[in-house]
Amino acid sequence: MENATLFGVIRWRKGEVVRVRREWPGAVELDVAVAEGECRALAYPPLVGRPEVGDTVLLNTTALAMGLGTGGYAMVVAVPDRLPQDPSGPGHLVKARYTPLQATVLGADEQGSPHHEALREADSVDGMPVVVADLHSALPAILCGLYADSPGIRVAYVMQDGGALPAWFSMSCATLRERDWLCGVVTTGQSFGGDVEAVTLHTGLLAARHVLGADVAVVAQGPGNLGTGTRWGFSGVAAGEAVNAAAVLAGRPVAALRVSEGDRRERHVGVSHHSLTAYGRVALAPAQVVVPDLPGEFGATVREQAAALATRHEIVTVPVDGLHEALKASPVRLSTMGRGLEEDLAYFVTSAAAGRHAASLLS
Structure with missing residues (x-):
């Protein structure tokens, strides 16, 4: 069979940086002048160098043209007149493989890593609670529930590659790290840019435990999940696979449901079909499914x-008293699909309840 020819998969533009809007660890937001006017752009300095005002930049404007909410940026592909220096140091893991921006990183699990010996024969996370969620927006809410009941614990975020690949895209992660709400970010699969890099979700969980010393791990994809409105065509299917990974490594999987009262799409009202499919069909190992007592x-x-889900999992009903107040104290803005805390309180309370239950497993 002949290979299909793809046309128009990337919208290319060349522009000039006119201002730097803001920046956070690993990312810089810019205004760039292009032929059509000005557009908002995002650059990852570890990949392309740090663009300055007046620089010519090569842009991928595909997501911006499509009007995507989370990914609505023109992405800086290169600063062609001022290329960054070649990377130095160890590292043989290639992520975003065979794309124009494939990057070499040092994996915690690879030979040459200072953590290789700790992970070479590691086969257990020692009963560590692993909270699994569909959406990245659940992460800070889960942490609110965890810290409301167990302040001072160490929590690692293990990022799957179903959404954004660079962890740098997440402003929430940057702030949560700065506030010590996360002891580290582990990027797994094709995702990259975390405090620790790992080849698979399995070694990512092991690294969370044995490298970062986490008491609890939260597993979710990066920002910008993909869905098609079909039974199986959504990136959150990987939540079920995360339950399996946690179980096979002797962790304690805690399934956070995706629940909404504010979503206008019928398939996501109440318990989303994403959760029912991922946990009910994909997760073969039993988990504790947290149901908030709404x-x-x-x-x-x-x-x-x-x-x-009770035929495969243990249903755990968790009280929600005090969780609204805990969520209001979040160090980052809570938002899911453009809806804030008060616009979809049930979503965030459900995530926080999963965090509350995980905290109870530590006592």
């Missing part, structure tokens, strides 16, 4: 929908 008719609907 009030009223909506709470009853959530409990009824979640009961479908």
Whole structure:
């Protein structure tokens, strides 16, 4: 069979940096003048160097043209007149492989890593609670629930590669690291840019435990999940695979449900079909599925929908008193699909309840 020819998969532009808007670890937000006017762009200095005002930049404007919410930036592909220096030091893992921006990183699990010996025969996370979530936006809410009941614990974020590949894209992660709400970020699979790099989710979980010394790990994809409105065509399927990985490594999988009262799409109202598919069909190992004790008719609907998972998993009902206040104290802005805390309180409370339950497993 002949290879299909693809046309128009990338929208290319050349522009000039007119201002630096803001920056956080690993990323710089810019305004760039292109033929159509000015656009908002994002550069990752570890990949392309740090663009300055007046620099010519090569842009990929595909996501911007498509009007994507999370990924609505023109991406800086290169600063052709001022290339960064060649990388130095060890590292043989190639991530974003065979793309124009493939990057070499030092994996915690590779030979030459100072952590190779600790991970070479590692086969267990020693009963560590592993909270699994569909969306990246659940991460700070889970942490709010964890720290409300267990301040001072060490929590690592293990990032899958179903959404953004660079961990630098997440402003939330940068702030959570700065506030010591995360002891580190582990990037797995094709994702990169974490404090620790790992080849697979399995070695990522082992690194969270044995390299970062985490008491709890939270597993979720990076920002910008992909969904198609079909039963199987969504990146959150990987949440079920994360349950399996946690279980095979002798962890304690805690499944955070994706619940919404504010989403206008019927398939995501109550318990999302993403959770029902990932945990009900993909997760072959048992997990503790956290169901928040939400009030009223909506709470009853959530409990009824979640009961479908009881044939494979343990359903754990968790009280939600105090979680709204804990969420309001989040060090980062809470937002999912453009909805804030008060616009979809059930989503964030459900995630926080999973964190609360994980904290109870430490006592």
